Amino acid sequence: MDQPIVIIGMGELGGVFAKAFLHAGYPVYPVTRKMNIDQAVENVPDPLLVLVAVAEKDFQSIMQTIPVPWRDCIGLLQNELLPRDWKSYHIDDPTVISVWFEKKKGMDYNVLIPSRVYGPKATVMADALAGIDIACEILSTEDDLLYELVRKNVFVFTINIAGLALADGASTANLWGQHNELALAVADEVIDVQQWLTGASFDRKRLIDGLIEGINGDLQHKCKGRSAQGRLERVIAVADEAGLKIPRIWEIKGAIGM
Structure with missing residues (x-):
């Protein structure tokens, strides 16, 4: 039998990855917030991969609790992720995927473009996702990964923050086609x-x-999703810390009364 794969966080994305790994023949061991992670390590001391699939807001608290036996086989998938986020927890060589599909409750997953993955278990992850018709490209270098993470961040922050200035329900087609100058201005500041x-x-x-x-x-x-205002606040906080001028993003903050 193949080595098991641990998934920490069984939300919508965690469920998609569980389906992919099970379809590929891997035993999957889920870890939920109600479970004792130390007991989980005793049950699965030598996993092939430990995929941290929690939401961005829970990332730091979970990373602080990752047990030593699991730290050399970590997988990460969060939005807003950058190398500093895993290096601060002394995780040196994770498998990281820049996810370009979405999964919402009660709906099937929706693939925008192929996801990008890099790291020791990149092939395991890419092959498993391919088995459930989710395209994935394996990256060759850390520089490629850094670009892809930043590219995804530019996408997410731009459409979320610019979307705050648009009518509820506005689509990316509406943003890019009718508010192109706004999108480009926000993207430039996000970069x-x-x-x-x-x-x-x-x-x-x-x-x-x-x-x-x-x-x-x-x-x-x-x-505009549920995370949009939080992302606006985080970008402003980082810009303030860095001494960066982001006037268009500040303008959006003022316009929506935050």
């Missing part, structure tokens, strides 16, 4: 913040092209 967070410089045109690819992947994708 400034991402460059400060990573200490790296990026080809802005390439990131904007990547943003457009994501938008074209599902033109009916809703811009």
